[in-house]
Amino acid sequence: MLGALSVLAFLAASAYAVTAESYKLLGISWVAFVGMLGFAAVGYRAPSSNPTALVWGYGLSAGAMIASAAAFIVPQAIGQHPKFGGFGIAAGILAGFAAHTVGHELTHRDLPLDTTTAQIAAHALSAGAIIGIIYGSMPDLGLLLGLAIVSHKGPAGYAAAGRLRRNGRPLSMLLLPAAGVGIAAIAASALQIPASPEFRGIVFGFAAGIFLHIAMDFLPRCEVGSEIHDAADLDDHAHHTLDRLRKHAVVSVLAGGVAVFAAWLLIA
Secondary structure (H helix, E strand, O other): OHHHHHHHHHHHHHHHHHHOOOHHHHHHHHHHHHHHHHHHHHHHHOOOOOHHHHHHHHHHHHHHHHHHHHHHHHHHHHHHOHHHHHHHHHHHHHHHHHHHHHHHHHOOOOOOOOHHHHHHHHHHHHHHHHHHHHHHHOOOOOHHHHHHHHHHHHHHHHHHHHHHHHOOOOHHHHHHHHHHHHHHHHHHOOOOOOOOHHHHHHHHHHHHHHHHHHHHHOOOOOOOOOHHHHHHOOOOOOHHHHHHHHHHHHHHHHHHHHHHHHHHHHHO
């Protein structure tokens, strides 16, 4: 029921975006929606997760997000106000860390909603709201920033689908997280932030900090007990395989950042 309502809300938001001619946000929202569900469908049907593919998915996305936030949002924040923009970046990183900690605490409580779905949905709604505010305030921003930011939706959907399958949960539980970016982004784009350079510095800095935290959170961690370790279905002494995956992690992150740089050179 919740999934169906999410899709209806997403379709309504998409119709509003068309009337408001917010085509960039519309495209970003649909890429996030289709990307998460598409990768989730593959992950749900796979008999077991592919750790190398998961490392590359997370690594490429994390590298692209770090490069995009550093190149496109941080300069905007500092350009508005160097000090307030810097403090905004710090606040965003700290807020992201705090939200991650709170989300982890929720996994230890008996909630009516699946914790995996709840965490990803909260993440999607908050990220979508920030994307909407940024593009609503700066409609001249290109698609590259938004697409890089939502690039993690694919590997996140793949990993989440595997957890749902192992827990006997239906794939439809990912409809809300998949639609959440678009719903929040298109709704938040209607908000107009004050023209004060101090305020705008804080807002853009906070956005940059949040996205940097998300990107660092998606850096592939090939350690015992990590999601990559669980996906590989290894025992606690499989250090050789984890060492190999760490090399893939480094190369994939660098490749994601270089891809954004190359794309920027082509369209600049």
